Amino acid sequence: MNIPAIISGPHTHSRFSVTETMFMVMICLSPATAMGFYLFGWPALFLFAVTLASALVFEALCLMLARKPVHTYLFDGSALLTAWILAMTLPPWAPWWVAVVGAFLAIVVGKHVYGGLGQNMFNPAMVARAALLIALPVEMTQWIMPVDLAITPGFGEALAITFGTPPAVDAYSGASALGYVTAELSAGRPLSEIMGNSFDVKTLFFGNVSGSLGETSALLILAGGILLMAMRLITWHIPLSVLAGAATLSGALYLANPEAYPSPFWHLTSGAMMLTAFFIATDYVTSPASNLGRVIYGAAIGALIVIIRTFGSFPEGAAFAVLLLNGCVPLIDEYTRPRIFGRTRSGKPLEIADE
Amino acid sequence: MKLFSLSSLKRSTGYSIRGGVHPETRKHLAAGCAIEKLPMPKLLRVPLQQHIGAEAAPLVQRGDHVLKGQIIGKARGAVSANVHAPTSGEVIAVGPFTAPHPSGLPVATVTIRPDGEEKWGKRLPRLRPEDASADEIAKQVLEAGIVGMGGATFPSAVKLGLGKRYKLHTLIINAAECEPYLTCDDRLIQERPEDVADGIAIMAKALGTARVVIAIESNKPHAIEAMKRYIRQAGPGAEVMAVPTLYPMGSEKHLVQTVIGKETPARALTAELGVVVHNAATAQAVHKAVRYGEPLLSRILTVSGHGVERPANLEVLIGTPVSDILDHCGGLTGEPERLLLGGPMMGMPIQSLRVPVIKGTNGVLALTARETRRKESMPCIRCGKCVASCPCGLQPNELNLRIQSDDLDGAVDIGLMDCVSCGSCSFTCPSNIQLVQGFNYAKGRLAAKQSQKHQQEETKRLAEARTAREEAIAEAKRKAMAAHKAKQEAKKKAAAAKKAEAEAKAAAEAQADGAEAASQDAPQQPAATPTEAAE
Ligand code: SF4
Ligand code: SF4
Numbered sequence: 070m071n072i073p074a075i076i077s078g079p080h081t082h083s084r085f086s087v088t089e090t091m092f093m094v095m096i097c098l099s100p101a102t103a104m105g106f107y108l109f110g111w112p113a114l115f116l117f118a119v120t121l122a123s124a125l126v127f128e129a130l131c132l133m134l135a136r137k138p139v140h141t142y143l144f145d146g147s148a149l150l151t152a153w154i155l156a157m158t159l160p161p162w163a164p165w166w167v168a169v170v171g172a173f174l175a176i177v178v179g180k181h182v183y184g185g186l187g188q189n190m191f192n193p194a195m196v197a198r199a200a201l202l203i204a205l206p207v208e209m210t211q212w213i214m215p216v217d218l219a220i221t222p223g224f225g226e227a228l229a230i231t232f233g234t235p236p237a238v239d240a241y242s243g244a245s246a247l248g249y250v251t252a253e254l255s256a257g258r259p260l261s262e263i264m265g266n267s268f269d270v271k272t273l274f275f276g277n278v279s280g281s282l283g284e285t286s287a288l289l290i291l292a293g294g295i296l297l298m299a300m301r302l303i304t305w306h307i308p309l310s311v312l313a314g315a316a317t318l319s320g321a322l323y324l325a326n327p328e329a330y331p332s333p334f335w336h337l338t339s340g341a342m343m344l345t346a347f348f349i350a351t352d353y354v355t356s357p358a359s360n361l362g363r364v365i366y367g368a369a370i371g372a373l374i375v376i377i378r379t380f381g382s383f384p385e386g387a388a389f390a391v392l393l394l395n396g397c398v399p400l401i402d403e404y405t406r407p408r409i410f411g412r413t414r415s416g417k418p419l420e421i422a423d424e
Numbered sequence: 425m426k427l428f429s430l431s432s433l434k435r436s437t438g439y440s441i442r443g444g445v446h447p448e449t450r451k452h453l454a455a456g457c458a459i460e461k462l463p464m465p466k467l468l469r470v471p472l473q474q475h476i477g478a479e480a481a482p483l484v485q486r487g488d489h490v491l492k493g494q495i496i497g498k499a500r501g502a503v504s505a506n507v508h509a510p511t512s513g514e515v516i517a518v519g520p521f522t523a524p525h526p527s528g529l530p531v532a533t534v535t536i537r538p539d540g541e542e543k544w545g546k547r548l549p550r551l552r553p554e555d556a557s558a559d560e561i562a563k564q565v566l567e568a569g570i571v572g573m574g575g576a577t578f579p580s581a582v583k584l585g586l587g588k589r590y591k592l593h594t595l596i597i598n599a600a601e602c603e604p605y606l607t608c609d610d611r612l613i614q615e616r617p618e619d620v621a622d623g624i625a626i627m628a629k630a631l632g633t634a635r636v637v638i639a640i641e642s643n644k645p646h647a648i649e650a651m652k653r654y655i656r657q658a659g660p661g662a663e664v665m666a667v668p669t670l671y672p673m674g675s676e677k678h679l680v681q682t683v684i685g686k687e688t689p690a691r692a693l694t695a696e697l698g699v700v701v702h703n704a705a706t707a708q709a710v711h712k713a714v715r716y717g718e719p720l721l722s723r724i725l726t727v728s729g730h731g732v733e734r735p736a737n738l739e740v741l742i743g744t745p746v747s748d749i750l751d752h753c754g755g756l757t758g759e760p761e762r763l764l765l766g767g768p769m770m771g772m773p774i775q776s777l778r779v780p781v782i783k784g785t786n787g788v789l790a791l792t793a794r795e796t797r798r799k800e801s802m803p804c805i806r807c808g809k810c811v812a813s814c815p816c817g818l819q820p821n822e823l824n825l826r827i828q829s830d831d832l833d834g835a836v837d838i839g840l841m842d843c844v845s846c847g848s849c850s851f852t853c854p855s856n857i858q859l860v861q862g863f864n865y866a867k868g869r870l871a872a873k874q875s876q877k878h879q880q881e882e883t884k885r886l887a888e889a890r891t892a893r894e895e896a897i898a899e900a901k902r903k904a905m906a907a908h909k910a911k912q913e914a915k916k917k918a919a920a921a922k923k924a925e926a927e928a929k930a931a932a933e934a935q936a937d938g939a940e941a942a943s944q945d946a947p948q949q950p951a952a953t954p955t956e957a958a959e
Contacts, residue, residue: 077861079847080789081447081604081768082797085854087805141800187803187855304812358808358821402822409839410442410816411677411690416839419689421696 087186091146093302095153097293098348101340102157104289105282109161111227113282117156119165119231123172124152131181147186151175154194154348157283158341158388159201160211165232167208171197191395192355199388284340294347303351306363311346312337314371322379336375345374345387355395362398362405370394436642436668439685441678443815444670445848447604447769449643450795454607454728454735459615461739462752464538468510468743470496471523473531474782475571476578477503484534488515491545493719496534499566505579505783506569508719509545510741513538524765524772524779533780536743548717553626558587561630561714568713569783570720574598574609574674574703575766577784580710583700587631590695595628596683597638599647599704600667600674603767605728606787609704611737612724613640613647616708621657623707626714628659631700636662637683638704643669671769672846676701678815690842705786720783727753731760731790740781747777749788760790761798768795769847802855810849810859816842820849820859827866832873835866843867 106114128148132139155171178200179193180186202209284290297303315336322330336342350356350370357366370390377386408414473479480497484490490509497507513536520530548567551560566581586592597620601609613620628636636659640648651664667673667682677688680699688694694701705723712718721742728735733754740749746765750756764771765785781788810820818839826835843863850859 076773077845077847077850077858077864078771079447079769079851079860080762080764080771080773080791080796081851082799082856083445083447083852083854084797085809085852086799086856087802087854090807090854141802145802147805185803187805353805353807356806356808358806358811358819360812363808406819406838407442407811407814407817409690409818409842411687411692411842412817412839418691419687421689421692 088144088146090302091150093300094150094297094348095146097297097300097302098153098157098283100293101283101286101289101344102153104286105157105161108285109282111224112230113161115227115231116159116161116163116165116168116282117153120156120159120168120172121149121152123169124148124155124176127172127176128181131177131185135181135185137185142186145186148176148180151180151193154344155197157344158194158198158281160209161282162211162230163208164230167201167205170205171201173197174200187354189354190398191392192349192352195349195388195391195395199392202383202385202388280340284344287338287340287343290340290343290347294343297347297351303347304360304363306360307351307356307367308346310364310367311350311371311374312342314368315342315375316371317368318372318375319379322375330379336378341385341387342371342374345370345391349387349391350394355391355398357398357401357405359402359405359407361407362401365405366394366398366401369397436666438639438665438667438682440668441670441673441681441815442817443813443848444672444678445813445851446669447671447851449604449669450728451605451607451610451643453605453730454726454737455610457607457611457736459608459611459724459737459739462741462744462749464511464540464542465741465744465748466537467516467745468513468536468538468741469521469533469745469778469780470507470510470536470743471521471531471533471780471782472497472507473523474507474577474742474784475505476576477501477505479532480504480507482518482532482534484509484515484518486515486518489513490515490536491543493547493721494545495569495719499569499579503579503582505571505581506567506719507534508569508721509534509536510721510743511536511538512541512543512545522776522779524774524782524785548713548719550717551714553622553629553714556629556714558584558630558632561626561710564714564717565630565710568709568719570706570709570713571783572703573705573709573723573784573786575770575784575786576676576703577782580702580706583702584627584630586693586695586700587633590693591698592631592633592695592700593698594635594637594684594700595624595631595633596679596699596701597624597636597704597707598674598676598679598701599638599640599644599651600679601644602641602669602671602673602675603769603771603787604671605789606726606767607728608724608726608737608786610644610647611726612708613644613704614650617650617654618657619708619711620704621651621654621662621707622715623709623711624658624662624702626710627702627707628662633700634661638662638664639667639673639679639683640664641669641673642666671848672815672844675815675844675846677844723781723783723785725749725781725785726787727789728787729760729764729789729791730795731756731758731763731792732788733757742783743780745778745780746774746788749781750777750790756790758792761793761796762789762791764789764791769851770845799856801857804853804855804857807854809852809854813848813852815846815848816844818843818849820853820863824857824859824862827862832866832870836870840866840870 125148129139129143132142152172155175159167174197175193179191179196180189183189294308298305316333319333319336323332350367357363373390373393374386377383377389411419413419472482478501481500483498484496490496492509492512494509495506496509499506515534516537517535521533523531548564551564562581562584565584570580571577572580599609599613624636638651648664648666655662655664665683672678676694679701680694681687684699686697688697709720722739724737724739726737727749736753738749763774765774766772766787768789768791804821806821814820822838823835823840845860845864847860853859
């Protein structure tokens with residue numbers, strides 16, 4: 070059969086392209102990232118740089134191996150964004166090789182093994198994070214207290230922290246909010262006591278706490294997320310349903326026993342929850358395409374995070390929750406197809422109602 | 425990137441539709457240009473297929489002299505349209521010419537060299553719409569060769585006859601003009617509102633609709649204003665509705681949903697909901713045809729894009745070559761990235777400047793690379809923007825996936841045939857995937873397959889019919905033979921029985937009579953076959 074190749078419309082296009090989209094997401098991430106640099110000093114910046122650089126190297130290698138045009142794809146921003154998000158979830162003073170291993174896991178295992186851009190089923194940054202959490206439980210939970218500016222490691226010391234043998238990390242280290250609460254809870258202390266003398270929701274929200282590089286300030290992440298929605302890069306469906314899912318479940322638990330379960334506010338004001346809601350769960354490739362699907366997917370992630378935080382052995386459940394739901398996306402997509410114009414949900418033409 | 429559009433703040437009404445996109449309208453390029461009449465071109469190439477349906481049959485030959493308004497192509501079949509000579513002159517060729525038809529294939533075209541005298545031939549009889557019946561109006565529109573001038577080019581007379589089959593209550597005039605750049609309907613309504621209003625009243629009469637809604641996008645306040653001033657002439661039940669500025673507002677079923685809030689069922693006509701949609705330019709053509717007996721000879725179109733020196737709104741004769749139009753507008757500013765007939769969303773690219781404009785051509789656009797923003801395609805990143813923008817509730821990404829893997833049936837299962845090719849998905853796709861291109865290709869292949877299957881079935885049916893006929897003939901012959909034998913036998917018997925008693929003789933005669941009757945029947949059947957075979 071010979072069908073002449075006709076150029077179909079449209080003959081104009083919106084301004085959005087993949088590259089611009091990715092870079093705009095990065096812009097929205099930068100306030101929280103900058104806060105991370107400010108709180109944790111030079112080592113955080115080094116770690117961040119190493120993650121991004123090694124991700125680009127792995128991306129280039131994979132593209133060459135797959136014989137894809139390196140030029141077009143390398144700077145499409147997708148590898149950078151993946152690495153950026155991964156870096157934000159690392160402990161800020163982790164040694165350089167954690168970043169390199171993480172970038173390898175994200176770019177090679179998480180993305181190119183599946184066939185590259187758009188083909189991966191699981192969020193590459195979360196693949197890397199989950200694998201690191203399981204493989205390197207010690208390095209991945211070396212939290213430090215935000216650096217008192219008076220004792221900020223100098224440039225040279227910072228180099229040593231990231232690239233050499235850490236001199237005296239213990240001097241700075243402290244538990245992350247999540248880790249601390251989980252540990253104390255399992256030690257049987259009532260929550261009011263734990264919360265009372267260590268964290269309050271406000272510091273958690275503004276970010277002056279120990280934690281991952283970019284996950285400390287829920288407020289700045291929220292600001293970036295709102296910007297993301299304002300620029301129409303994402304819709305409200307996933308972030309809001311993640312937060313709603315988490316709030317509903319944790320609220321129910323809290324009402325049942327306020328002494329054993331932290332309040333919903335404590336969950337919602339954590340940077341990790343915000344980052345997941347606005348930047349991780351919303352990853353285009355690994356989330357459902359229809360709005361209904363997005364709501365289901367988001368709510369399930371939110372609830373799952375609370376479950377893992379409360380009942381699981383890991384203090385942070387975002388990575389696992391997201392990966393689990395990534396696996397369900399094809400199923401969700403299948404059952405949440407939008408209704409076709411002029412047809413019922415099952416695909417039959419609508420009935421004509423008599424007047 | 426648009427954070428919000430100003431036009432969406434302007435007052436608009438109507439029920440909401442799903443999806444849609446907000447391309448930059450770029451209407452300012454031509455919106456301020458009053459309609460100009462294009463000087464007579466040196467040649468007119470009038471295709472005999474300017475509409476959906478069967479090609480018109482040519483009525484003229486090379487060397488004939490034609491008069492303005494003379495019919496040169498006769499509508500063939502129920503869905504077709506007459507074609508008229510746009511001016512007086514000499515027919516210098518009748519033959520295939522590359523037409524502005526989606527297929528890009530040549531169609532029969534009458535080439536006329538105008539003599540410049542504009543001598544009118546016989547006009548159609550004028551009608552007084554006040555006294556004319558619905559049938560008379562529809563017939564006049566049919567004779568005048570009017571088709572949907574928004575670009576759909578469906579013969580208008582067929583749509584005006586829908587009142588006979590359906591109970592209609594609303595006529596919607598589509599003046600949304602949702603395609604970027606185009607301003608011809610806008611200008612038409614601003615400059616000739618009384619003509620449009622009169623045409624609308626005539627159409628409403630033919631359709632028997634009590635309510636008339638003139639739908640104009642909210643970004644055309646002047647047109648809304650002008651139409652409101654003449655609204656009384658459009659009929660007692662007429663109103664102007666400022667519909668939201670959203671592409672594809674002008675899509676028939678989506679406009680109906682916006683205006684009356686009802687979704688037309690798949691594969692059904694809007695008429696089944698009691699609604700018929702006609703274009704504003706069509707209304708003006710109907711006005712001219714009914715009041716003055718003028719067939720459709722010219723149309724208004726927008727020449728625009730940064731690729732033309734001087735954007736304009738022109739009134740041109742049907743068959744005017746694109747080159748004449750561009751010359752009048754100062755030519756091209758350079759090599760355009762895309763040269764289009766129609767709007768940028770659904771218009772058709774043309775390769776040659778010699779192609780003529782036809783009844784459905786509402787724009788001639790020369791777009792620069794900055795306007796087309798063509799980029800290399802990237803893999804789908806599943807962002808879902810196409811899904812959110814599809815006004816038909818489809819999943820273009822999924823459709824594309826299935827078509828790419830050659831699963832056409834799978835694509836049909838998830839709604840390929842419900843796609844209206846509006847282009848919203850491709851427009852918004854950040855990966856610049858040519859989604860619509862793929863859909864049109866798939867639809868083409870399915871149509872080809874369908875017609876092949878149809879042909880096969882047709883062949884099979886004919887073969888079976890032939891076998892049946894042959895069997896019938898054989899059967900008839902056998903019967904005839906049997907009857908003949910019976911007769912012979914009867915005769916023999918009769919001869920043998922001559923010696924027999926008188927009672928026996930009478931019985932034999934009775935038997936012969938019966939056989940005779942049978943032999944008379946027999947030749948009838950074979951006689952019927954030649955006519956059947958002729959089918
Ligand atoms: S808009 Fe393009 S990239 Fe996004 S899901 Fe649709 S086809 Fe894929
Ligand atoms: S072209 Fe088809 S699939 Fe794409 S938006 Fe329009 S109707 Fe939907």
